[in-house]
Amino acid sequence: MLWIILALLLFIVQISAIIIVEYRRSNKATAWLIILFLFPLLGFLVYYFVAEEYSCYRTLQWKKNRQWEQRKADLINRSKQRIRKAMDEVNDWQEKNEHASLMKISAIPITACNETTIYTEGKEAFEAMLEAIAAAMHHIHIEFYIIRDDQLGTRFERLLIRKAQAGIKVRLLYDGIGSRRLGKAYLKRLRDAGVETGCFFPLFTTFFDKRLNYRNHRKIVVVDGKIGFFGGLNIGDEYEGKDPKFGYWRDTHFSIKGDAVLWIQYTFLTDWYLVKEQSITDFVYYPVQESQGQEFVQIVKSGPDETFLELLFSFIVSAKKRIYIETPYFVPDSAILLALKTAVIRGIDVRVIIPSFPDKKIVYNASLSYVQDLLQAGVRFYSYQKGFIHAKVVISDQLACSGSANMDMRSFCEQFELNAVFFNRKVVDHLVQDFYQDLSASHELSLSEFEKRSRIQKIKEVFARLLSPLF
Secondary structure, three states, rough: OHHHHHHHHHHHHHHHHHHHHOOHHHHHHHHHHHHHHHHHHHHHHHHHOOOOOOHHHHHHHHHHHHHHHHHHHHHHHHHHHHHHHHOOOOOOOOHHHHHHHHOOOOOOOEEEEEEEEEEEEEEHHHHHHHHHHHOOOOOOEEOOOOOOOOHHHHHHHHHHHHHHHHEEEEEEEEEOOOOOOHHHHHHHHHHHOOOOOEEEEHHHHHHHHHOOOOOEEOEEEEEEOOEEEEOOOOOHHHHHHOOOOOOOOOEEEEEEEHHHHHHHHHHHHHHHHHHHHOOOOHHHHHOOOOOOOOOEEEEEEEEEEEEEEEHHHHHHHOOOOOOEEEEEOOOOOHHHHHHHHHHHHHOEEEEEEOOOOOOOHHHHHHHHHHHHHHHHHHOEEEEEOOOOOOOEEEEEEOEEEEEHHHHHHHHHHHHHHEEEOOOOOOHHHHHHHHHHHHHHHHEEEHHHHHHHOOOOOOOOOOHHHHHHOOO
């Protein structure tokens, strides 16, 4: 009898600890309590090692570093000078107001004089990256969530080795979870050739540091500080459509020249400092940009200490005519959910494209749990039929946001992401046309059809939704 009382007291203590720690994040508290009820002791151990709120003490070190403060101030001044001159030529007051409102959300200012190229398939994007890397004269910076030792990974490996042996400074970052299958031999070959590598939050050490849940999901290539690549693609054969399970792989990736590159570079080098504790602030890494493009672009660097959620919310609530969304994972929080429902009530055309089959079943089931609510509210959903859609795009009237962030809780608050807001009509129109092209390859979900799901499927969705704040 005594051991039952002690076990009950221990269980109550565990419940109380979760409620006290997670009182500001009620949705997460609910999810962890469910896990605790299902797995009383194991659930709390997992919570202890995984769920601790991110402490950004190491991130703050570079903010307190005078060199980083000075470099950031220099970049802000350079960006502001160019944007003022460019904005003087903008006659549309509404457009100026949109610029001003978004500048208040992100710590990174809007940049001018940019030229953007959009890639809708992996093959063309990777060829452009490899071509830019081959032409590098001073340095190459690469950062990906996933790097695989396959055919595509080997092409990158050989080219990086060749450039490093030619005296080009090559730095490579990879995520400890996303690239957990990347072999030591692959990395050794790079290091032996002179490539500097760094692992963002290694699997073993971050488990005991209780940072396992915070991953670097960015995909960055910067060459000579003059051209930058970012978007949804990782380095692996499946991103070229070579995986028979997924088939055709639809993604959105970008290359950019102009002032925005400086902030992509800044993001990489701050990540490098976080991993390697090497402060690289030399002016040679922030060259004067030669681009004379006409585009305004705002780089949005987000993570556990710089949320992406505010930007996304402002995109939705500011829309007047249309909101188009493409995402492989659709797990919105309550604020985004309410904003989308309210947008439909205001007469806005809201459409969402999601995959027709999962790559992660529990996330897919969680996504489906939100579809019925929003279909009832008037949001139009489409399932992509041509292959797997991995593009991450949000279009609000004549603004667009795209990059590495999915529309889920991890991208909102826990993962390190890199996105960009595009103001130029040519770029936005291109993304809109891509969206319409994807619509033509999608099946629209009707409410009556969707409600015919099996009872077992609905039960799966209920549990997945309850646990969705954790993934």
